[in-house]
Amino acid sequence: MENIIDVQNLKKEFKSYSSRQGLKGAFRDLFTRNYTIKTAVDDISFSIKRGEMVGYIGENGAGKSTSIKMLTGILTPTDGKIVVNGMNPHKEREKFVKTIGVVFGQRSQLWWDIAVQESFRLLKKIYNVPDQQYEEHMKDVIETLDIGPLLDKPVRKLSLGQRMRCELAAALIHNPPLLFLDEPTIGLDVLVKLKIREFLKRINEKYGTTILLTTHDLSDIEALCERVVMLDEGKIIYDGPLKELRENWAEGKQIQFQFSEKATLEELQNLTKDHLVVWEQGESDLIWIASVDSDETVISGVIGKVTAVKKIADLKILEISTEEIIRNIYVEGAVRHG
Amino acid sequence: MEYLSIFFQYAGQYLKTRLTYRADMVVEIFSDFLFQAVNLVFILVVFGHTTLLAGWSKDEMIFIYGFFLVPFAIFSSFFNIWDFTDRYIVKGEMDRILTRPVHSLFQIVLERMELESLFGAVTGLIVMFYAGGKLGLEISWYDPFIFLLLVIGGALVYAGIFISLATIGFWSDSRTDIMPMMYNIGNYGRYPVDIYNKIIKYVLTWILPFAFVGVYPASYFLERKEWYTYAFLTPVVGLVFFMIAVTLWNVGVTKYRGAGN
Numbered sequence: 333m334e335n336i337i338d339v340q341n342l343k344k345e346f347k348s349y350s351s352r353q354g355l356k357g358a359f360r361d362l363f364t365r366n367y368t369i370k371t372a373v374d375d376i377s378f379s380i381k382r383g384e385m386v387g388y389i390g391e392n393g394a395g396k397s398t399s400i401k402m403l404t405g406i407l408t409p410t411d412g413k414i415v416v417n418g419m420n421p422h423k424e425r426e427k428f429v430k431t432i433g434v435v436f437g438q439r440s441q442l443w444w445d446i447a448v449q450e451s452f453r454l455l456k457k458i459y460n461v462p463d464q465q466y467e468e469h470m471k472d473v474i475e476t477l478d479i480g481p482l483l484d485k486p487v488r489k490l491s492l493g494q495r496m497r498c499e500l501a502a503a504l505i506h507n508p509p510l511l512f513l514d515e516p517t518i519g520l521d522v523l524v525k526l527k528i529r530e531f532l533k534r535i536n537e538k539y540g541t542t543i544l545l546t547t548h549d550l551s552d553i554e555a556l557c558e559r560v561v562m563l564d565e566g567k568i569i570y571d572g573p574l575k576e577l578r579e580n581w582a583e584g585k586q587i588q589f590q591f592s593e594k595a596t597l598e599e600l601q602n603l604t605k606d607h608l609v610v611w612e613q614g615e616s617d618l619i620w621i622a623s624v625d626s627d628e629t630v631i632s633g634v635i636g637k638v639t640a641v642k643k644i645a646d647l648k649i650l651e652i653s654t655e656e657i658i659r660n661i662y663v664e665g666a667v668r669h670g
Numbered sequence: 671m672e673y674l675s676i677f678f679q680y681a682g683q684y685l686k687t688r689l690t691y692r693a694d695m696v697v698e699i700f701s702d703f704l705f706q707a708v709n710l711v712f713i714l715v716v717f718g719h720t721t722l723l724a725g726w727s728k729d730e731m732i733f734i735y736g737f738f739l740v741p742f743a744i745f746s747s748f749f750n751i752w753d754f755t756d757r758y759i760v761k762g763e764m765d766r767i768l769t770r771p772v773h774s775l776f777q778i779v780l781e782r783m784e785l786e787s788l789f790g791a792v793t794g795l796i797v798m799f800y801a802g803g804k805l806g807l808e809i810s811w812y813d814p815f816i817f818l819l820l821v822i823g824g825a826l827v828y829a830g831i832f833i834s835l836a837t838i839g840f841w842s843d844s845r846t847d848i849m850p851m852m853y854n855i856g857n858y859g860r861y862p863v864d865i866y867n868k869i870i871k872y873v874l875t876w877i878l879p880f881a882f883v884g885v886y887p888a889s890y891f892l893e894r895k896e897w898y899t900y901a902f903l904t905p906v907v908g909l910v911f912f913m914i915a916v917t918l919w920n921v922g923v924t925k926y927r928g929a930g931n
Contacts, residue, residue, distance in 0.1 A: 346927060353790060401928055406768045422924070431773045438768055445687050457679045488850055490842045 335415075336510055336542045337380040337403065344373040344398050372398040372547035374566035375412070380544065382509070385536055387574070388546040390563035391662060396546045399563070400514055403544070404434055417510060430459060439497070441502045442487045449483040450499050452505060465496035466505070473501050476531050483528035494526035504535070511535075513545045517552055524550035529555045530654035552655045564662065578657060585631065587622045588614065589638060590646035595620055603637050618645075628634065673776060680780040688733065688786070696831035698861030706739060724865040729900050731764050731861070732890055738860035738884035739794030739893070741824030743787055749829045750782040753851040764926055775919050798891075807891060820887035820901065823908035827882045828856065830911030833919060840922030852878075858883035875900070883906045 353359065357479065373395040380386055383512045390396045401407040402414060403422030405428055414421055423505060435441070442451040456466050474480055476495045482490060490498065496516065503511065513532075517525045529552065535541045541577040547553060553560060555573065562570040589595075600611050600620060605631050610623045622638075624630050635647070688695050713735060717728035726734075726803045758764045758778065835848055859880030863871045874881040887904045889897035 398928075401765065404769055404876065406765050407926065407928055423769065426771045429769050432769075434769045436765065441761065441766060443683075450686075454679060454683060457676050458772055460771075485691060518916060 334382060335377075336382045336384075336417060337378065337544070337603060338413075338415040339399075339403070340377045340413040342373055342376050342399065342402065342414060343371070343410045344371055344395075344402060344407065345410045346370045346552055347494075348354055355464055360461055367562055371566050373402070373621060374408075374483045376563075376568045377567070378561055378568060380542060383540045384538065384559060385545065385557045386530070387404060387557035387560040388544055388563070389550070389553065389560055389658065390546075394563040395566040396563055398515060400544070400546060402492055404432060405429060430481060430506060431508055431510065433506070433508040435499050435503045435511075435513045437496070437513075437517050437518040440487065441499055442495070444488050445486055447484050447486055448479070450529040451498075452483075452516050453486065453527050455502055457503045461506050465507070470501070470505065473504055477501055478527070493520050495530065496520060496524065500531065507539065509540070510542045511544070512541065513547075515547055516545070517547060517549055525549075525552070527580055532556060540567040549615075550658065554654055557605075562658070562661070569659070574654070584623050584652065585626050586650040586652065587624065587631065588640075588650060589622070590614075590619050591619050591620070592643045592645045594618065595642060600638070603641055606637075643659045673772070676772065677780065680783070681742045681785065682791040684783060684785060697787055699786050699875060702790055703793060704877060706790065708876035710797065712737065720912075724862060726862045726865075727805075729801045729804045731797055733805065733807075733892060734862065734884050735860050736794045736797030736801060737888035738798075739797065740791045741793060741821045741828060741883050742856075743790030744784075744821065744825040745832075746790070746791045747785055747787040748779050748783050749832055750784055751778060751832055751836045752853075754778070754836040755843055755845075759839040759843045759926075766861040768923070768926070774923055775916065782860065802891070805892070807893070813891070816890065820890065823905035824883040824887055826908030826912040827879050827904075830908070830913075831878060831880075833912075833915035837915070837918045837922040856880050856883070877913065879907050 337446070347367055349361075350368050351361055357517045376395075376399065379619060388400070398407065402409050403416055405425040408422050417428065419431075420426045421428050441455075442448065443454065452470070474483070477500060479494070479497050479501060482494050482498060487495060500516070502554065506659070511532075517528060520528070532543060532545075533556065536543060545552065545557065556574055558575070560570065560572070560574050561568060564567055594617055597611055597613070597620075600622075601609075602640055603624070604611075608625065609630075612623065614621050615617070622634055624634060631649070638644070639647075710732070711729055713728075716723070717731065721728060723731065750904070757768065764774070767777050770777060832849075833850065835852060837847065838848075839888070855878055858866070858874055859882070862885050863874055863881045866874070871881075875886075882904045886897060886900040890901035
């Protein structure tokens, strides 16, 4: 299948002034300024195929928003090539944006003072959507997002969750083949999040909409995306299936013991010296965590040896969460490949 | 054509919103009106002491003032971009504008229009008819068309200057006080330029051509033949300045840095 997004050696630099200290510095700034060039996006390349749902993750300031803004035609790249939907987003902006939908979680597309449906009508006009197409498509969208009862309320009277669902509907008025979502679930409660995820899955299946999603909430990515692109300091540090990321990083399991009497590290290490175990103290000196390989004999061996000697109040076997994996990756700064 | 229909959709929506805050709108129109009345009183006071100013009579001055109000009303209804840097660059609203398939400047015109300012044009017409009546001016059949052309030219001059200033925001988002200053300079255009010294006259004609909003086009209707060349240059100057502004704008958009989030 053809690539819907094709990015090659994309780069974005921001020039900024740094001011000197003190009054004397301010005077010197009047004549010569110190420039610092900050590279927000540093030579990244990737492509996305039609119908894919891709998670775009990274810490704050990793270059997520900047690259999304270049992909949507808002910012001009410093260098590199972008082709999205067969067009250069910045050069043919007005024609190009008709083929994409954009939701910025922290910015509203809707008019604050007017009823939601009036906003929709204005957007319908702006995108020049024929009546019939609008009726058919939006009826479905409104029903799935369950925003029918909100349509005649002004946006300022909606709760965040209600507004976000309306924002999503607004981004889909022209039924774009490509949808950019920047933090769409920020600050939303679990139920609304679930509803939005379900909805995104549905339009992906029904219309084959390609979705690029940035989020801090990794559960969004887990629920929706098979592929993740991970950025750090403007560079792509991982691009591939989420599953692989988990497999390569979450090799082990953790066993959490809660003892009814005090335990020491030495004592525990002594007990399990036949196995490869890393012991770590939990929240108190009663709680200890053993990190082990995902191997049945090791797990049962460790549990057997420990419980034979020490009395335990509770026992948990934990899988390492994606969140932890990502944290580990950022700490190490690179991705190991299996 | 498509833009026209988008415009009407926005204008309809605008009126609908404004009509729900009726009291607000009445107060605004009233305060606009008062502001213009004060300006008129100023002219009357000046002429309380003298009857001629550099060869212009009181009624002629009032006529020029009345004319000036019409393009100015059009400008202030559609080009409320004095707070562009704050509203669109610093707060990052430009991001939203740029994700829509309509020219960005046109969208801002639509979002920021204040149609009630058009009432200023009515005041202007009343003032012109009053002064024109006293001067015994006659109206030919083609005058309304020329009037329309000159008014549009004048409004474009204003729009061109203020759009050009707004584009500074694309390069630097620091606060400047240039906008209010420019509003003040704009007011000089409604008095005959030959009462000023040469340099100011030159500036008001060719650099910040505010004279093309008031005195030059109005002199056509006052039958001041010595100014006719300038009067008919009005649409040309308007178009040139507006085109420069739009070009600057289009370049500026490519320099837009976005607000960090």
